[in-house]
Amino acid sequence: MQEETGSVTVVWGQQPLNQMSFPNLAIARESEISDLLAALNANPNAVSPFSAFCRLVPLEASRAFLDAPRGDSHLVTSVVIDAVAMLSLVEVQLHSEGIMKLRQASPAACRRTLSYVWARALSAGTPESQLPSLPDKWLNIYEVLSGGVLGDLVPSVSKHALTVLRVAASVFHEKQSTSGVQKLTEALVRSDRVELDRAWRDISAKVGIDVSLEGISKAPREERGSLLQKSLQDHGLSASIEDRDAARGFLATQVAPNSLDHIDILMTRSGPGAAFWYVFFATLQSPLALLSAFGGIGRRLSRDIYDVESFDMPPKADIGFEEFKVLSRFGMDDLGRKIGHSNQIEVELLPLVTAAFRFGRTQSAKPASASELFDNPVPEEVISNLQLISSIVNETMASLKSKPNLEKTSKPRRNRKPY
Numbered sequence: 001m002q003e004e005t006g007s008v009t010v011v012w013g014q015q016p017l018n019q020m021s022f023p024n025l026a027i028a029r030e031s032e033i034s035d036l037l038a039a040l041n042a043n044p045n046a047v048s049p050f051s052a053f054c055r056l057v058p059l060e061a062s063r064a065f066l067d068a069p070r071g072d073s074h075l076v077t078s079v080v081i082d083a084v085a086m087l088s089l090v091e092v093q094l095h096s097e098g099i100m101k102l103r104q105a106s107p108a109a110c111r112r113t114l115s116y117v118w119a120r121a122l123s124a125g126t127p128e129s130q131l132p133s134l135p136d137k138w139l140n141i142y143e144v145l146s147g148g149v150l151g152d153l154v155p156s157v158s159k160h161a162l163t164v165l166r167v168a169a170s171v172f173h174e175k176q177s178t179s180g181v182q183k184l185t186e187a188l189v190r191s192d193r194v195e196l197d198r199a200w201r202d203i204s205a206k207v208g209i210d211v212s213l214e215g216i217s218k219a220p221r222e223e224r225g226s227l228l229q230k231s232l233q234d235h236g237l238s239a240s241i242e243d244r245d246a247a248r249g250f251l252a253t254q255v256a257p258n259s260l261d262h263i264d265i266l267m268t269r270s271g272p273g274a275a276f277w278y279v280f281f282a283t284l285q286s287p288l289a290l291l292s293a294f295g296g297i298g299r300r301l302s303r304d305i306y307d308v309e310s311f312d313m314p315p316k317a318d319i320g321f322e323e324f325k326v327l328s329r330f331g332m333d334d335l336g337r338k339i340g341h342s343n344q345i346e347v348e349l350l351p352l353v354t355a356a357f358r359f360g361r362t363q364s365a366k367p368a369s370a371s372e373l374f375d376n377p378v379p380e381e382v383i384s385n386l387q388l389i390s391s392i393v394n395e396t397m398a399s400l401k402s403k404p405n406l407e408k409t410s411k412p413r414r415n416r417k418p419y
Helices: 030-042 059-067 078-095 114-123 133-145 153-172 180-190 193-207 213-218 221-231 241-255 263-269 272-285 287-291 293-305 321-328 332-336 380-402
Strands: 009-011 025-028 055-058 344-350 353-358
Touching: 025 030, 025 059, 030 055, 030 059, 030 321, 055 059, 078 114, 078 153, 078 272, 078 287, 078 293, 114 133, 114 153, 114 293, 114 353, 133 153, 133 321, 133 344, 133 353, 153 180, 153 272, 180 193, 180 241, 180 272, 193 213, 193 241, 213 241, 221 241, 241 263, 241 272, 263 272, 272 287, 287 293, 321 332, 321 344
Parallel strands: 025 055
Antiparallel strands: 009 025, 344 353
16 A cells, blocks of 8 residues: 555556546545545536545554454454443433433434444444544544534533443454453353353442342342342442442343333432443344334444445545545535435545434524434423323224214205195
């Protein structure tokens, strides 16, 4: 691969002279990509965005990607990808500030989360060295599309999610265990009951719970619920925040297996961290049940996540990250005329890793809030009122149908026959 200053390696999918085709891939030094994109977009006759037709990749990133292991080495850990994808439901609820619950989350809203993008990166085989840059790029696009005002909500949600996402990546890439939480996750992935019980004892002792997994499984549900309530008390705990949240999240999965019934309790009593661990651990233990929950939204997300492009094929995104940064300097109105969606833009943050964002607001409009960049759901109160009205109407109709018809006192009117 060429390394000379100013050189660009270009790859075509077919013979360009015969087909007059556009190149699928271009590789250049990272320090030269911005200047190259600026020059291309300064030419009124050039195609723009260039990265919508040709994947432009920094040299070092392309080397890391091409040298990364391929094949079926991670088939066993595909459940990790599905569990990461399910975290997007928690993000949607948090970004909507509790207005949208897990069962109300739409696939479109889930695709606009960091967890979904992280799952895409794992599925695409993104090198471990490239993953740390993903959150910053995602937040950068989010900030630009929010009118330059990011606020506190989105970074806070991302911080809680990243605690779980980093552990998931370490397990996926088979890194040596460095924490009790990672050992617990590895035991769940491998279905190793012995290691699972050992890891649980290490973590649970830090939150004041001294009961084995066998003891929990044999206890009645009320007693298991009492253990969860005890773990939610912060008095005299020596655990780190990560261990505390992970222990509470895992214990909640033992109270009501194969469900996410305790998500709101954890969200209220412990916070987002425990809620993320809860959904993650629940999916690792019961992937079939959890992916099929809420109308099968997890299966839809999983289907899209595993639909990965080839590195040497044309990109499907509207624009690449580097070119987005260049074009956004000239205003978002001009960029809006160059993308293929009316209210959404797809940006390739890393090779083969595309993120979706709400898009379509003019620069003069008020900056979008976190919930506006996701779906605007119907509030729970409105749904409850509509359901009440519907039940009253149904009862009234049933009552009317059950009453006998009133006898007619007047004779039926007859039409006279004309002579």
